[in-house]
Amino acid sequence: MIGLRKRDRSLSNDGKSGSSAYSGKRLKVEDTRGNEAEHRSLKTQEIRTAEDTEILPGEEGLSEFERRRLKNLRDNAKFFEEMGIFKAKDAFRELSEKPKVKPTERGLKRGAVKPEPLPRRAPSLRLQNKDPAGEELPERPTIFVEPTEEHPRKASGPLTMCETLKNAEENTETSHNNFLSSLKTLGEGKEKKSVKVESSLENFLKACKRMKLHEDRVAKVVKDRIFSVAVHPSETRVFVCAGDKWGKIGLWDVESKEGDDGVFLYEPHSRPVNCMFFDPSNASRLYSCSYDGTIRRCDFNKAVFDELYATPEEDSNRCSGFDFLDASNLVVSHSDGDVGLVDIRTKGLAAEHMYQCHRKSVKTINVHPVKKHYFLTGSTDGNACIWDIRQMKDKKPVSVDTLPHGRNLSSAFFSPQTGKFIVTCCVDDRLRIFEGSTPGEYKQRCSTRHNNHTGRWLTPFRFMWHPSREDVIVTGSMDRPRRIELFDTSGHLIHTFTDGDYLGSVCSINAFHPTRNILVGANSSGRLHVFM
């Protein structure tokens, strides 16, 4: 961007300001890295051939050199015109013009985070520089400070919502108590029990056209980049949450004014919160999983973040995702390619089983919605694999289906009702949909180009299904003006959500409400956008 802008400026100088009579030639010289001697010889040559310069009206009295200079300006302008430079420049300016979307000041206020020293877990043997037997190891050279040392894992065991609260305001106490009381009623709300929304795609898209953003529906909900987002299934309240880079979870009661415009911020983790879900069988429980190697469950009735799972070492095997096998068992994916089985009823925090499923990091893990013994993993080793939990005897199991992609995957998910479709997000800039009736038989159905090049600062895209539709996939987009896109199972773009006033950034992570027409988009600076 900086480079392009500089080039743009130099073009306008050459075309208009007349800072150089030889701009046309000079471009060539610049291309050969500014050879000064060559430049000078060109100059003298041109002055010598200036004798045939015609004297135009208004140029009387000007020196031959000046006339030649003006002619060069005209020639250059004509040349650029013919090349379409000016048109291209205007088009470029139009494209690169930043939308005038002012970042919202709603939600968390700027300023210092309330320093709340939490008790930290005893450092691991590795961090104490001891071998597994507890013997002191030789001093290691410290080349750089590891992030875990600056952001150590939180103390093991339950953390209360009060002790992890991070809102900056002074007078949050009463406000927070009100919020905690309101959380208790959130889970009690009369929920439609698994009522399938069976409206046609056409009707759904009509409803999408009516969904709008509004000033009150954009807020800063966490401090940093958002890695995960969840929508509460409440039929009456609009309640959304975001997990950020430094282990914070922001809860936003969208239509409330308590705290910072309805936002309360907690820090139950210490590293990116990659994956968050409400318990499908109990809407007052929010599960979260983090690169700090732990899974916690926030219980709104107890106002506590319980710890359900922890890897033995805090940074060697980061948790990247999880899903529910049944009410008490989870599958957990890790950054070293392992998949763990966790029984959350047991007292211990370790996994029951750990399998080496991939050679590289597993990005997403997803249980088949009907045949619960199958789960799907998407990995940076370039494969999406389906595994059968009943056949996993060895430490190194064999997948029952492998969908190879040339390159790194950032997500792979079964369609949420039947599991008949799989959508994958790959860094080769493709959205792929696979179709199959049973694992082992999935075949690619279509592949659509989609710019997934989010780069280093933005959270990579994840193609997410509408949680109760087989025909709608939602994703962020790099296109301008900034937008959130919907695709169907043929890989066709079927809708884009935009807003000239309130959506001005890339929403990498998005989630639909299961039954209501509510869509939340999360950007890489902690802001949530609620279309409804």
Next chain:
DNA sequence: AAAGCATGTTTCC
């Protein structure tokens, strides 16, 4: 194997 590069938004000055 190690280093370099690219990408976008916000905040600060």
Next chain:
DNA sequence: TGGAAACCCTGCTT
């Protein structure tokens, strides 16, 4: 006010 700096644990290329 515009422009620079900060963010930074990702994946690719040299």
